[in-house]
Amino acid sequence: MKRKTVRTLSLIVCTFTYLLVGAAVFDALESDKEMKTRDMLKKIEMSLLTKYNVSEQDYLRLTHAITFKIPHKAGRQWKFAGAFFFASTVITTIGYGHSTPRTIGGKIFCMFYALAGIPLGLVMFQSVGERLNTFFAFVIRHIKKALKLKKRQRSVR
Numbered sequence: 583m584k585r586k587t588v589r590t591l592s593l594i595v596c597t598f599t600y601l602l603v604g605a606a607v608f609d610a611l612e613s614d615k616e617m618k619t620r621d622m623l624k625k626i627e628m629s630l631l632t633k634y635n636v637s638e639q640d641y642l643r644l645t646h647a648i649t650f651k652i653p654h655k656a657g658r659q660w661k662f663a664g665a666f667f668f669a670s671t672v673i674t675t676i677g678y679g680h681s682t683p684r685t686i687g688g689k690i691f692c693m694f695y696a697l698a699g700i701p702l703g704l705v706m707f708q709s710v711g712e713r714l715n716t717f718f719a720f721v722i723r724h725i726k727k728a729l730k731l732k733k734r735q736r737s738v739r
Contacts, residue, residue: 590713593706597673600702604669604695605662611688612660619684620658673699 631641658664659681668681672695683689 586709586716587713590706590709593702593709597702597706600699601666601669601673604672604699605666607691607695608665608668608683608688609660609662611685611691612665612683613658615685615688616658616660669695669699672696673703675700675703 627641630636631638636644659668664681671677671681672692683692
């Protein structure tokens, strides 16, 4: 295997491992806070049901309407899959904004995680881009050869 291909594969593995570690740390740091918030919201829900004498069915309809309106808030955000998604948005600098760490530890970790992860992601994507460029140049060259197309002469200015 060529040296550049090995470099690209090792960068991909390194970036993926970095994402897995980041997801695990975000899960550990943010999951408890999310569960406490959900418990608090459940208590508020029960309080509203009794205070305003809302039927269970009407409350479920209202909950589904709100969840449908704001789909990214549905479900547990900081379990491993959600944390992995967040870690990938951090190192790619996409930053959708609807997922943010709530704890001080999560915010501090996020800053240092981005500090190392963004350059790693950039180098990895650049290396993958080089490999794709080489691959497509190879394919195009063979297609031209198969179709017996002549090479274009380039003018030098």
